[in-house]
Amino acid sequence: MAKRALLVILALSLFGAAPAQAVPLPPGSVAPSFVRPDLAGKPVSLKALRGKFVLVDFWASWCPPCLIEIPHLIALKTQHAGKLEIVGVSMDDDAASAKEVAAKHPFNYPLVMGDVALGKSFGGVLGLPALFLIGPDGKVIKNWRGEVPPDEIGKAVAAALAKT
Amino acid sequence: MIRSLGAVFLLLLSFAAPVMAQSGSAPTIPQTALIQPADLAAQLQRGETPQLVQVGFKVMYDEAHIPGSIYAGPTGKAEGVASLKQAATSFDKDKPLVIYCGCCPWTRCPNVAGAWKTLTELGFKNLKVLYIAENFGADWAEKGYPTTHG
Numbered sequence: 001m002a003k004r005a006l007l008v009i010l011a012l013s014l015f016g017a018a019p020a021q022a023v024p025l026p027p028g029s030v031a032p033s034f035v036r037p038d039l040a041g042k043p044v045s046l047k048a049l050r051g052k053f054v055l056v057d058f059w060a061s062w063c064p065p066c067l068i069e070i071p072h073l074i075a076l077k078t079q080h081a082g083k084l085e086i087v088g089v090s091m092d093d094d095a096a097s098a099k100e101v102a103a104k105h106p107f108n109y110p111l112v113m114g115d116v117a118l119g120k121s122f123g124g125v126l127g128l129p130a131l132f133l134i135g136p137d138g139k140v141i142k143n144w145r146g147e148v149p150p151d152e153i154g155k156a157v158a159a160a161l162a163k164t
Numbered sequence: 165m166i167r168s169l170g171a172v173f174l175l176l177l178s179f180a181a182p183v184m185a186q187s188g189s190a191p192t193i194p195q196t197a198l199i200q201p202a203d204l205a206a207q208l209q210r211g212e213t214p215q216l217v218q219v220g221f222k223v224m225y226d227e228a229h230i231p232g233s234i235y236a237g238p239t240g241k242a243e244g245v246a247s248l249k250q251a252a253t254s255f256d257k258d259k260p261l262v263i264y265c266g267c268c269p270w271t272r273c274p275n276v277a278g279a280w281k282t283l284t285e286l287g288f289k290n291l292k293v294l295y296i297a298e299n300f301g302a303d304w305a306e307k308g309y310p311t312t313h314g
Contacts, residue, residue, distance in 0.1 A: 023301075064268065066268075091224070093221065093223055115223060116313075119223070125301070126224065126302075128268055128299070145298065146298045
């Protein structure tokens, strides 16, 4: 037994560093209660949105599928006004890039700047786009990674709202 | 109806095209220049460590990257290409070199094609591009392959 454990430790050490945390928060997990300023400096609190459905969208100006999703998310927010909130988290290295995108779309939801810490608090955002649908109780209902057909997100939101 | 759909498609493309146009598309990289994640992980496990270069975005590199890899990106932008060219002055052309990104799905990656083209033009012949189908998290980190951060 001890010999086997030693072999496992040896194999892990030979294989390299310990894996970074990298599994996005699965359904049922409590979403982190972050507070970040939006691009205009106004604070955005995820905790303050408890009681509503919230879609947290990790995106970046350099991510083509993220940019494609934006008009659909704007439409989704309009469609479910009062019931659904969306928070866009830009993973750009600088706010200027996010502001350039913000100027091109009629955003009806706040955009905040993300970073490594915020990505890790959601379990690891190691690729974009990444979205998390959070329920009124603050728990993750569903997450998506990579390019997702916009209607799939819309259907999941509609299904979640229909249960209330 | 078809005309409306076409207009919507063109509108969406107009938002995404500037990002894609800066570097070309990852699928233009020859298949022979690709290395699969499992194959690279096996190489690392055998101690056959190539020169490793992440050509994506800094926040992604800081969150997780392959141990031993340096950051030289993002090559979808002119400043990223300049950064890669600068970094390449210290690369050994006689040793295997693997570049990777993993920011976005392969067909959407704005970085790897530009990096591959730049290094090829600089005369790197022992060059491979890590094929990451979805993203670095799904295709590398979550597979249990060696990953570090910071």
